[in-house]
Amino acid sequence: MFNSIHEECGVFGIFMPKTCNIAEDVYLALYALQHRGQESCGIAVNDDGVFTHFKGDGLVPDVFTKQRLDGLGKGNIAIGHVRYSTTGGKNVNNIQPIVIRHIKGNLAVAHNGNLVNADEIRRSFELKGGIFHGTSDTESIAYTISANRLNSKSTEEAIEKSLSQIKGAYSCVVMTATKLIAFRDENGFRPLCIGKMQDGGWCVSSESCALDTLGAEFVRDVLPGEIVTIDSDGVHSNKTHCKNKGNVCIFEYIYFARPDSTIDGASVEQARIRAGEFLAEENPVDADIVIGVPDSGLDAALGYSRQSGIPYAIGFVKNRYIGRSFIQPSQKQRESAVRIKLNVIKENIKGKRVIMIDDSIVRGTTCAAIVNLLREAGAKEVHMRVSSPPFKHPCYFGTDVDDEENLIACKYPTVDEIAKAIGVDSLAYLSVDATYKLAQNASVGFCNGCFTGNYPIAVPKVKFKDKFEQKMNRMSVLD
Structure with a gap:
């Protein structure tokens, strides 16, 4: 991601x-x-x-x-x-x-x-x-x-x-x-x-x-x-x-935690594999290979491949010696950083109908850049499957999910419109119902308020989350 x-x-x-x-x-x-x-x-x-x-x-x-x-x-x-x-x-x-x-x-x-x-x-x-x-x-x-x-x-x-x-x-x-x-x-x-x-x-x-x-x-x-x-x-x-x-944050299993960790009785890696399996059951598509976006998309891609029977392949090599793309100061630099951080294995992609698995889409701009890498490598078709539901609401419990006005799932009313915006042939998300079944044998329930808007506790009554955080940051101008 x-x-x-x-x-x-x-x-x-x-x-x-x-x-x-x-x-x-x-x-x-x-x-x-x-x-x-x-x-x-x-x-x-x-x-x-x-x-x-x-x-x-x-x-x-x-x-x-x-x-x-x-x-x-x-x-x-x-x-x-x-x-x-x-x-x-x-x-x-x-x-x-x-x-x-x-x-x-x-x-x-x-x-x-x-x-x-x-x-x-x-x-x-x-x-x-x-x-x-x-x-x-x-x-x-x-x-x-x-x-x-x-x-x-x-x-x-x-x-x-x-x-x-x-x-x-x-x-x-x-x-x-x-x-x-x-x-x-x-x-x-x-x-x-x-x-x-x-x-x-x-x-x-x-x-x-x-x-x-x-x-x-x-x-x-x-x-x-x-x-x-x-x-x-x-x-x-x-x-x-x-x-x-x-109600542990469900995104711990989808993205945050390391796959070799166990959280509240459930394996993170197995939760991600199950997410891919549910994706394949809910949103099948005819294709030649399944690939994952490193790192948290890889296990979900493996699960999708196992459930669908479509071969799993390595689509990207990740450069692990540079900083994260989201810390770049401008959108143009962030998009350029994608090319530095990810490189396509062209021999695996050229002429193929590709299912690309990632853990989420937030604004969609960098996602579009990754899709473009596959197009340039000669992908015949690109079908994106996301191992989480669409983000539609901010998070107030530590996850940096943006205000609704900046979320692509709020900007475009339909999934087809999002697909067109990011340049894929088809797009589908994991269902909310499936998120409750990802962490098998977990001893806790789950918070998925960023997907549903239903939070376990009362949240600040503010229109924009960033206004709430600006109140807390009011001293930062003196740094």
Whole structure:
């Protein structure tokens, strides 16, 4: 997927029984979670209550040189974060983890998701004299926990009080002087899981693929609404706020997560293969080959091929050593970046009727450029199948789905008109009903509000999502 949906953030936390070079483990975990955020990253290390942290713009290996990792020192607790900004925008003060020095002790917070009431929380603190350094909703979470800590016996109790005040999507890891705490909103919009290290430590991660990188054993997912505390006495759970089955973002399975991850009991790769199978059942077409747009379209293409009996082929080679096309500053440059990032294997395409599978279409401009690559390579026909329903509504829970006026499915009233706009011979999307069946054996329900407009919780009553986010970004002009 290019020039389309932006990735989420990724969080990681680790607790070890003894002091060690713990930042190295966090570095490797963040490397495994890099697909969730490529804008900035950070690590905070706790050495007997003394916090050392470093964060910066860029990819994990660029920000964390060996010298910087060594500078973080040793410790027994650490948390890390990779970021793509939704609410908050680009601002050095928004890079996570957020570290707070508080009268009740140091606190570091890393967050994946998006609050729908962050502006209200921020304003309530500012009216009492609170000073915010950045514009991210993570700072609102950190301040809420800190404020509740003043009248609580423990940080866990403060977090429990905070859960009734912060609204929206949040999978968080919190580090104190003696504890690693992980918690998830009651809907479980964003994933979070627990792993056990081989040498007796524990870790929490946005995705299980990071546990595999460290050789950690996957234990279980953090339940929607659950607070998990890890300290020298082991792992403790507070399920007071586990009120429902949850509604994880369905796009985690379609696009966001790495295919080798398991989220809430369901394999991401298998979910994508099933999406392709359902596509073939719902939208068959006579063709010679099936190809996928790298990367998340590949598994769906394999599923389509298996179900339809049409041979699977490699249609594109992806250049993995350049930045993402959607960060280019102009549309012309973004379209040119498609040619740099993707190259067609002409021998597989020439003279063929091609079914091209991708995970979504947002604005359609880059999709049209990819279709044009196939035409230039000599494709006889191009039939596009999309492994998700059309985007018709914005997302307020961390996925950067645009306002309706910018979505191609809202701009054109029929699928045939969209097909004509992007230059394909036919176009079909996965049905909404099929999205409920993708993640086989999942322990949660699903949020598909960006497709249906039906959200699990109330969303801001604003005409345009970007106006809502501009309120949160009002300090960014001072950067």
